[in-house]
Amino acid sequence: MVRLSVNVNKIATLRNARGGNMPDLLKVVRDIEAFGGEGITIHPRPDQRHIRYQDARDLKKIVRTELNIEGNPIPEFLDLVLQVRPDQVTLVPDAPDAITSNAGWDTIAHRDFLREVIGKCRKAGIRTSIFVDPDPEMIRGAAETGTDRVELYTEAYAREYPTDPEGAVKAYRTAANIAHEVGLGLNAGHDLSLENIAYFKNQVPHLQEVSIGHALICESLYLGLENVINMYKNKLR
Ligand SMILES: CC(=O)[C@@H](O)[C@H](O)COP(=O)(O)O
């Protein structure tokens, strides 16, 4: 079964909107795990617009499933990750002012930098993943960095799925097979939803984990968090 890691950035967005602690992020995370969530993903951005660095420290103490911290490995991010030691770190090449993640790594141009960062994380006992487009050369380049896994950036799939499901997924199927051939574990995420997740899961081999946040939280406004988590898990079986 493909593991569901729930990205809780948008819980922190709502919390920060009033400057208080409602919704209580730690309570929501405990409930997500009680409802069947199999991991918690956070993406502390440099401006800490939603997830704050302190949230990462606090969540490390309470997460019982797996904690995945995503972000651009700027020095303060890497320091946080090496301090917190999550189960997994996912390296994302976001610009500081990016409204959301919008590209995968150029694993060839940044091979030496990624090797250095990944080496430090793996030495600290943290499983590593790097955010990549479904580009065969980028997947092969990722294998040269020493990373444990890659995370396929699924925005293009989600955008094209409604009009051309097979056209949307074929690059990801190819990328997944190449990742498997070169010995990489496989995650996926960004803009996945109740509408598009089952087709992706059924068409993309070797998938170990999906991290889903924005759509899941929005769907939960109508259908309820516990119900939505179990709807995703049923589609991921
Ligand atoms: C790497 C990735 O796709 C997610 O972390 C996504 O960027 C969520 O970030 P926001 O919640 O800030 O959009």
Ligand SMILES: NCC(=O)COP(=O)(O)O
């Ligand atoms: N890595 C993807 C993630 O954590 C959540 O992305 P999204 O579902 O908020 O687009």
